[in-house]
Amino acid sequence: MSPTKPWLRHYPSEVAPTFEYPKHNLARLLVQSAKKFPDRPAIYFMGKKMTYKAFLEASYRFANVLTALGVNRGDRVAIMMPNCPPAVIAYFGTLMMGGIVVQTSxxxxxxxxxxxxSDSGAKVIVTLDLLFARVQKAKEKTPSLEHIVVSSIKDYLPFPKNVLYPLKMKKDGVNLAVEQGEGVHSFKKLLRSASATPICVDVDAEQDLALLQYTGGTTGIAKGVMLTHYNVVANTYQTSNWCYKVQFGEExxxxxxxxxxVFGLTVLLNQSVFRAGMLILIPKFDINLILDTINDLKPTIFPGAPTMYVALINHKRIQDYNISSINVCVSGSAPLPLEVQERFEALTGGRIVEGYGLTEASPVTHANLVWGYRKIGTIGIPFPDTDAKVVNSETGEEVPLGEIGELIVKGPQVMRGYWNRDRETAMTLRDGWLYTGDMARMDEDGFFAIVDRKKDLIIAGGYNIYPREVEEILFEHPAIMEAVVIGIPDEYRGETVKAFVVLKPGMKLTERELELWCRERLAAFKVPRKVEFRETLPKTLVGKVLRRQLLEEEQKQSS
Structure with a gap:
């Protein structure tokens, strides 16, 4: 074992430190599972199931639809949908015919x-009738966009929900009418009339792009991350090998x-299809729907974001539900507070592990072991075939053990670069290493802890303050449900710490009480000088708190 990779000694015997990843079209994951488990349910959506055989056939039909619309290999196809059957059919169908998927929020x-x-040059967009008006307006300003393919939630609902859904939408004042015509097509009609001839083109997996996955929308102008078929297949296998007790055709x-x-794509969709699992699609996070679903359908694997687990463990009627079916949870997209982890595991009897990744790495690079030695408060250890170091951002030199520096990673899951952005690519990919922009430290066991985003660092009176450290202390307070910390301008210190806090239902807490709590647990310069109590915090759809939005609100108030 290399002395520079101390983490390898913690690998269980079931996890090989290196693996031969197949170099094929990402869509072969579906082809293979449908061949082995044709009659197993692949998708469950709001009361209706679809088998692997039906899922594969629908994906073949969509691949042939795209070809008939004039889409060629390498052309970009945007998918703008919540979790629903047409979204995953369009995803695999696009990959099958050699198109590049552009996932759009x-x-x-x-x-x-x-x-x-415009940036991706997408030729087709697949969307819902609910979103059509917005897409239609965008099409007028996007010369490359030739076709809008429109589906509806009702198309995949069981009776009588398929009848009641449009009535409810009408009652709520939502217009679902879509006028078909020049460049506007019905997903359902196109699929029905398309050929079901199998198609899954051969690709140069290490060069051909499977995804243009946009990132940076919350931190500036969104950039298209070029992920190859090999990148995403490798990360799907890495994640699967990590969760080695997961059964094929059973989960x-x-x-x-x-x-x-990207977290949902790899750890949920690709993982479920690769393992021939049943994917229970939830179009919108609704805690009551989630609890009912767990209670009734007994899911075994629940990838999520910390905010989802926070909502679940704090639900006033959590004791009325049986959530013990959950065996594995992989938490990503934001730090997982210790208190949330402990309470969730006590409630389910399952394991919840914090992982780490970024869009540029398909996304997972690190995770704690699901069954084995783990360290709470860390992102765990690097995945198989993944190397990681903590370095000085400027020089690229490795920093001494235990010291803070920028986390850099290398592995088969690392992107080819940013779409049409050579300068940003050169800054982010250096000598084969991906510079993550995250500040981290590594301990003697090879476990990594993210201290914070490089750009989120607060410098107060010359002291470096990492928001995550303060947030961990806030989360430990029994009255606090959610908290986030930012740096705000301060005449004397340059910056000072401000905390935004959401209390648990029925709990009370004053600013003074919180200050005393923090003073007992943090150095004085880290204690929040300002506290704002809120009902909710602004978040992305995946549950990541929009720190940038809070910063912008502060800037507006102070200007």
Whole structure:
């Protein structure tokens, strides 16, 4: 074992430190599972199941639809949908015919949508009738976009929900009418009339792109991350090998995180299909729906974000539900507070492990062991075939053990670069290493802890303050449900710490009480000087708190 990789000694015997990843079209994951388990349910959506055989056939049909619309290999196809059957059919169908998937958030407004569609040069967008008006406006400003393919939630609902859904929407004042015509097509009609001839083109897996996955929308202008078929297949296998007790054809995956997010794509959608599991698609995070689903359908695997677990453990009627079916939870997209981890495991009897990744790495690079030695408060150890170091951001030199520096990673899951952005690519990929922009430290066992985003660092009176450290202390307070910390301008210290806090239902807490709590647990310069109590915090769809939005609000108030 290399002395520079102390983490390898913690690998269980079931996890090989290196593996030969197949170099094939990402869509072969579906082809293989449908061949082995044709009659097993692949998708469960709001009371209706779809078998692997039906899922594969629908994906073949969509691949042939795209070809008929004039889409060629290498053309970009945008998918702007929440978790629903057409979203995953369009995903695999696009990959099968050699197209490049551009996942687009349903929350995007016209300006963001125009940027992403124009930047990627998308030729087709697949969306819902609910979102059509917004997409139609964006199309007028996007010369490359030739076709809008429109589906509806009702198309995949069982009776009588399929009848009641449009009535409810009408009652709520939502217009679902879509006028078909030049460049506007019905997903359902196209699929029905398309050929079901199998198609899954051969690709140069290490060069050909499977995804243009946009990132940085919350931190500046969104950039398209070029992920190859090999990148994503490798990360799917890495994640699967890590969770080695997971059974083929047996598991039920709770699909609460959005599949348009890279974490949801790999750890939920690709993982479920690779393992021939049943993917329970939840279009919108609704805690009551989630609890009912767990209680009734007994999912075994629940990838999620910390905010989802926070909502679950703090639900006033959590004791009325049986959530013990959950065996494995992989938490990503934000730090997992210790108190949340302990309470969730006590309630389910399952294991919840914190992992780490970023869009540029497909996304997972580190995780704690699901069954084995783990360290709470860390992101765990690097995945198989993944190398990691903590370095001085400027020089690239490794920092001494235990010291803080920038985390850099290398592995088969690391992107080819940013789409049409050579300068940013050169800054982020250096000598084969991906510079993550996250500040971290590594201990003597090879466990890594993220201290914070490089850009989130607060410098107060010359002292470095990492928001995560303060947030961990806030989360430990029995009255606090959620908390986030930012740096705000201060005439004397340059910056000072401000905390935004959401209390648990029925709990009370004063600013003075919280200050005393922090003073007992933090150095004086780290204690929040300002506290704002809120009902909710602004979040992305995947549950990540929008720290940037809070900063912008503060800047507006102070200007």
């Amino acid at each position: 349903p929350l995007y407004m016209e300006r963001e949508l125009v940027h992403q569609l 039920r995956f709770l699909g609460a995180i959005p599949c348009f997010h």
